[in-house]
Amino acid sequence: MTTRLIDLKHLQKKFGKQTVLADVSLHVDAGQILGLIGPSGAGKSTAIKTALGMEVADGGEALVLATHMPNRALLGRIGYMAQDDSLYDALTGEENLRFFGRMKGVKKDTLAANIAHVADVVDLTPDLKKRVSGYSGGMRRRLSLAIALLGDPELLVLDEPTVGIDPALRRKIWHELHQLRDAGRGVLITTHVMDEAELTDEVALLLDGKVMAYDAPAKLEAQYQVKTIEEVFLKAEGVG
Ligand SMILES: Nc1ncnc2c1ncn2[C@@H]1O[C@H](COP(=O)(O)OP(=O)(O)OP(=O)(O)O)[C@@H](O)[C@H]1O
Structure with a gap:
């Protein structure tokens, strides 16, 4: 039986009249x-x-780990x-990881090894002892991703995790995401990098507040009779 980690059903959200x-x-x-x-501002x-x-949703239903969020008890699993x-600038990278690890309930005796692993995934090991106030934008993104990976959560929800990250490291991060997926974790990821969309199992294209296309990348490409997800995106937007 498949375990549904996120289930959004006819979700609606307005901001004022929008x-x-x-x-x-x-x-x-x-x-x-x-x-x-989806394009910038698509939601x-x-x-x-x-x-x-x-x-707070205005309609429909959102279930995460079969529960209506927010639910504090589930935060350690996501x-x-x-x-x-959102990082503590006055602390070092390592201190941030230790703090968030404890918050997520990572056991004390496994925390050091867990921190070493997630820091390695994002190539931050040499910078762990530096204060975050001295980090570049890309380093901050990498630390945020390392924090999300702490505690081996069942579900990863990553909003543009690879912005400002160079191609070699991006490849390493995707390797880790695929490993986590193969180990049974679920991942929801947003991206502007269309090459990355090809690396997912399914792609949902959000346009005008609706899911306009939703399938495995290869199936979408066949359906739109194009070779890349970028072309699917452009065709669905009416540009291609
Ligand atoms: N708290 C808020 N109050 C009012 N409007 C909001 C709020 N959050 C988002 N919006 C509006 O909702 C729309 C969708 O924004 P959202 O950030 O979800 O888009 P996005 O697809 O993630 O964009 P991007 O790819 O640029 O990050 C935008 O028009 C934005 O201005």
Whole structure:
């Protein structure tokens, strides 16, 4: 039986008179990477925040780990990386990881090894002893991603995790995401990098508050009779 980690059913969200999510249904199962793509302002972050209970839905239903969020008890089972990094600037990278690790309930005797692993995934090991105030934008993103990976959560929700990250490291991060997927974790990831969308198991294209295309990358390319997800995106937007 598949375990449904995220289940959004006809989700609606308005900000004042602006309807950002008109009707969004999508799901992430254990052992699956779902890529959420769409033009800037399409509502990708809003869909994530509403799913996680950081915004209140105006209609439909959002279930995460079969529960209506927010639910404090579940936070340790979810690795969330927001678009804006919330880090403690006065602390070192390692101190941030230790703090968030404890918050997530990572056991004391495994925390050091866990920190070493997640720091390695994002190539931050040499910078762990530096204060975050001296980090570059890309380093901050990498630390945020490392924090999301702490505690080996069942579900990763990553909002543009690879912005400002160079191609070699991006490849390493995707390798880790695929390993986590193969180990049964679920991943919801938003991206502007269309090459990355090809690396997902399914892609949902958000346009005008609705899911306009939703399938495995190869199936979408066949359906739109194109060779890349970028072309699917452009065709669906009416540009291609
Ligand atoms: N808290 C808020 N209050 C009012 N409007 C908001 C709020 N959050 C988002 N919006 C609006 O909702 C729309 C969708 O924003 P959102 O950040 O979800 O888009 P996005 O697809 O994630 O964009 P990007 O790819 O640029 O990150 C935008 O028009 C934005 O201005």
